[in-house]
Amino acid sequence: MRARFRAMTATPLLVLENVDKHFGDLHVLHDINLSVQRGEVVVVIGPSGSGKSTLCRAINRLETIDSGTIRIDGEPLPAEGRGLARLRSDIGMVFQAFNLFSHRTVLDNVTLGPTKVLRRPKAEARARGMELLERVRIAEQANKYPAQLSGGQQQRVAIARALAMNPKVIMFDEPTSALDPEMVQEVLDVMTDLAQEGMTMVVVTHEMGFARRAANRVVFMADGQIVEENSPEVFFTTPESDRARDFLSKILTH
Numbered sequence: 421m422r423a424r425f426r427a428m429t430a431t432p433l434l435v436l437e438n439v440d441k442h443f444g445d446l447h448v449l450h451d452i453n454l455s456v457q458r459g460e461v462v463v464v465i466g467p468s469g470s471g472k473s474t475l476c477r478a479i480n481r482l483e484t485i486d487s488g489t490i491r492i493d494g495e496p497l498p499a500e501g502r503g504l505a506r507l508r509s510d511i512g513m514v515f516q517a518f519n520l521f522s523h524r525t526v527l528d529n530v531t532l533g534p535t536k537v538l539r540r541p542k543a544e545a546r547a548r549g550m551e552l553l554e555r556v557r558i559a560e561q562a563n564k565y566p567a568q569l570s571g572g573q574q575q576r577v578a579i580a581r582a583l584a585m586n587p588k589v590i591m592f593d594e595p596t597s598a599l600d601p602e603m604v605q606e607v608l609d610v611m612t613d614l615a616q617e618g619m620t621m622v623v624v625t626h627e628m629g630f631a632r633r634a635a636n637r638v639v640f641m642a643d644g645q646i647v648e649e650n651s652p653e654v655f656f657t658t659p660e661s662d663r664a665r666d667f668l669s670k671i672l673t674h
């Protein structure tokens with residue numbers, strides 16, 4: 421039973437229609453159709469090179485697409501300018517490599533976007549930054565520098581930094597893949613909290629425990645295509661396609 425409230429309004433928050441992208445001869449996104457509802461948590465899973473990161477980057481327009489449409493909250497992605505800057509703040513990104521500013525304190529890392537991009541007053545941004553650091557359970561590290569933190573702590577700062585921009589959706593691209601094993605759970609716990617609070621999330625991960633606990637839907641990608649979409653229960657127990665069965669047998673037995 422999931423107690424979490426999910427508002428299924430008529431317009432999904434994120435809609436991709438017939439999205440295609442090539443890198444030269446490589447067809448990296450092949451007719452992608454995907455909708456994400458408000459409050460929904462979608463886990464994207466699939467072999468290395470299947471286009472998962474490109475999909476995340478296209479949604480944030482860090483990559484252009486060749487054809488098709490991507491809409492956020494009913495609006496097509498702007499190509500450039502102020503509209504694009506606003507869109508980027510609507511979509512939070514958390515990457516495998518934490519990409520924190522190394523010469524800034526933890527709190528500065530979280531307040532920089534709100535003060536410089538959203539033009540929030542410094543005191544307000546710092547107060548909210550501290551709240552967010554509490555939320556990711558790291559407030560006591562606020563005045564340290566990233567290098568003084570463990571990988572798990574740095575990734576939680578990256579999550580707080582994404583939240584500070586009040587995004588409509590957060591994309592996570594393999595957020596725990598670069599972590600030592602003992603730090604994976606603390607990051608997944610924070611992500612599970614966010615999911616339960618109703619944050620809309622697209623999460624590229626092979627962490628099946630997280631997918632089972634937090635995801636509404638699993639999307640399986642292979643060779644740039646969405647091969648299968650199902651609830652975590654159905655996907656992990658009775659995958660429909662040979663590709664998914666083959667992939668799962670590899671990650672389950674390693």
Ligand SMILES: Nc1ncnc2c1ncn2[C@@H]1O[C@H](COP(=O)(O)OP(=O)(O)O)[C@@H](O)[C@H]1O
Nearest residue numbers: 443446448466467468469470471472473474475
């Ligand atoms: N900037 C790029 N230029 C050329 N090929 C790329 C580029 N980025 C990714 N690719 C290729 O596109 C394919 C999909 O990559 P990616 O989206 O990173 O897959 P995944 O995240 O599922 O591992 C891979 O074959 C990769 O080598």
Ligand SMILES: [Mg+2]
Nearest residue numbers: 472473474594
């Ligand atoms: Mg990737």
